[in-house]
Amino acid sequence: MENTKKRILSGIQPSGDLHLGNYLGPLRHWPEMIEEFDCYFFMADLHTITVRQEPAALRKRTLTQIAQYIACGLDPEKCVLFVQSHVPAHSQLGWVLDCYTMFGELSRMTQFKDKSAKNADNINAGLFTYPALMAADILLYQADLVPVGDDQRQHVEICRDIAARFNGIYGDVFKVPEPYIAKVGARIKGLSAPEAKMSKSVPEGCVFLMEKPEDIMRKFKRAVTDSDTVNPVRYAPEEKPGVSNLIQIYAATTGKTYEDAEAEFAGKGYGDFKKTVGEAVVELLRPIREETERLLSDKAYLETVYRSGAERAASVANRTLGKVYKKVGLLSR
Numbered sequence: 001m002e003n004t005k006k007r008i009l010s011g012i013q014p015s016g017d018l019h020l021g022n023y024l025g026p027l028r029h030w031p032e033m034i035e036e037f038d039c040y041f042f043m044a045d046l047h048t049i050t051v052r053q054e055p056a057a058l059r060k061r062t063l064t065q066i067a068q069y070i071a072c073g074l075d076p077e078k079c080v081l082f083v084q085s086h087v088p089a090h091s092q093l094g095w096v097l098d099c100y101t102m103f104g105e106l107s108r109m110t111q112f113k114d115k116s117a118k119n120a121d122n123i124n125a126g127l128f129t130y131p132a133l134m135a136a137d138i139l140l141y142q143a144d145l146v147p148v149g150d151d152q153r154q155h156v157e158i159c160r161d162i163a164a165r166f167n168g169i170y171g172d173v174f175k176v177p178e179p180y181i182a183k184v185g186a187r188i189k190g191l192s193a194p195e196a197k198m199s200k201s202v203p204e205g206c207v208f209l210m211e212k213p214e215d216i217m218r219k220f221k222r223a224v225t226d227s228d229t230v231n232p233v234r235y236a237p238e239e240k241p242g243v244s245n246l247i248q249i250y251a252a253t254t255g256k257t258y259e260d261a262e263a264e265f266a267g268k269g270y271g272d273f274k275k276t277v278g279e280a281v282v283e284l285l286r287p288i289r290e291e292t293e294r295l296l297s298d299k300a301y302l303e304t305v306y307r308s309g310a311e312r313a314a315s316v317a318n319r320t321l322g323k324v325y326k327k328v329g330l331l332s333r
């Protein structure tokens, strides 16, 4: 049967542990996405090493994230889940595209400037050519759509430019992808500093998907609120960022509206409120954590998932790579 679904591709760097902000934001909607689109998801481990990694930790996180994505509802029968480094075509096309990407355009990348500032002792060539590898990731699969957050938009733009440049020289080799504004759920802020979004770099305000219930409860009990005693639990993001964030988490977790949440806690203090929100989050995450643990104890199964994912991915990727090698004039074997 002809597959008429549009193709979506997305890479996720296994550079940190997934948290509640990731889950209540984009991740939760991915299971719907795999019904609607032909989806390729991979762990972008090659991108991760542009910043120094602890080898054992990187390996462990890569495997854990595969398990977590499956536990969050990405059924590996319904989408292609794989590890970037398992499909050599990514590196191979990455090199070719390096030769079609300009120094000037790479120098203008915001992420390169940010990461160079943060890693001043390790401004390596990989950090610089990162967008060409990302373009290879996308173009190998002739993807129609790339779901990205704001921080990756510029990388999809440069991918489009590289594809158009290459097609301009050699004919229509690559599909020029569109950025896809995926449905994002809630934009969750950190519990300890509710001005900024929840982030693994502020662990005391960040609830990780694999965290134990008692640790989650402790973080919620310490969540920053305010000293309002008159009408404490109400949604007012400017005036009450901490409380509003907790209401948002509660609403996203339980499916209740903000008004329902306010009504439920009318006349109650922050102690009860924080405990109830924490308990709701514990119950939301419990099945995901338990399923992830179960999967991680079944290494043989995970292996079959990423092996078959890599095979399916490689058969698409190698077709594109073959065309590219031929177009640019590499002698075939």
Ligand code: TRP
Pocket: 009, 010, 011, 012, 013, 044, 047, 133, 134, 137, 138, 146, 147, 148, 152, 155
């Ligand atoms: N750069 C992306 C990020 O940091 C990860 C990524 C790598 C990616 N290759 C990709 C995303 C291809 C989309 C498509 O989030």
